[in-house]
Amino acid sequence: MRIWIKTLAVIAALSSAAVADETAVQIGDAERGADIFRACSICHDVGQGAKHRVGPHLNGIFDRPAAGFEDFKYSKGIIRARRDGLVWDLARLDAYIENPKALVSGTRMNFRGIKDAQDRHDVLAYLRQFSASPQDIPEAAPTALKREIELDAAILAIEGDPEYGEYLSTECTTCHQIGGDYDGIPVITGWPEEDFVTAMHAYKEKIRPHPVMQMMAGRLADEEIAALAAYFSALE
Numbered sequence: 001m002r003i004w005i006k007t008l009a010v011i012a013a014l015s016s017a018a019v020a021d022e023t024a025v026q027i028g029d030a031e032r033g034a035d036i037f038r039a040c041s042i043c044h045d046v047g048q049g050a051k052h053r054v055g056p057h058l059n060g061i062f063d064r065p066a067a068g069f070e071d072f073k074y075s076k077g078i079i080r081a082r083r084d085g086l087v088w089d090l091a092r093l094d095a096y097i098e099n100p101k102a103l104v105s106g107t108r109m110n111f112r113g114i115k116d117a118q119d120r121h122d123v124l125a126y127l128r129q130f131s132a133s134p135q136d137i138p139e140a141a142p143t144a145l146k147r148e149i150e151l152d153a154a155i156l157a158i159e160g161d162p163e164y165g166e167y168l169s170t171e172c173t174t175c176h177q178i179g180g181d182y183d184g185i186p187v188i189t190g191w192p193e194e195d196f197v198t199a200m201h202a203y204k205e206k207i208r209p210h211p212v213m214q215m216m217a218g219r220l221a222d223e224e225i226a227a228l229a230a231y232f233s234a235l236e
Helices: 008-014 030-037 076-083 090-098 117-128 162-168 193-204 211-218 222-233
Strands: 002-006 024-029
Touching: 024 030, 024 117, 030 117, 090 117, 162 222, 193 211, 193 222
Parallel strands: none
Antiparallel strands: 002 024
């Protein structure tokens, strides 16, 4: 089954709901996605009669708020993301499949992610069949795919100055515990630098939903994010 989404032109149109007569482009190959999903089916069930397994079943996943099942025990990270307003729209599902821990710190999903974009899109096309009104595609949400974390290799290659990071960290440590203790606010010490940089850019580009973090990250230049990553990664 082929599933179609809007072009980039439609992305802009989505905000005003003026999408009906736009050109559609393919998101992925659902048949191929079914094959790729077999690796995911160790933990997740989808389709008729799907049940929770290690992970929740994925029927109706599109546009569902995170931690949406009362009969499933979610990780603290996912519950926190729910409080922050995370909804499983197409862009965030794509980001989560690419790197779960970059989107949701503390998730129990022990999965390195699918790095190949087309593989992810094929899986999403497969899963889309089990959400509401797939026959309405491209009219029904999600109707557009936007890659919101396209970190250039040059950004990841920036070598942060930990001393400058310590200088910048004051605002961070008014909320986050520098000792690595969790008191309801995520621990940010000891992160791999790349994960930290990716997460901060996810806030900066508003793919992570927390509005305060979006504001804080939005103020930071790439070099400043790298410096903070270098500083916090060295703290136990």
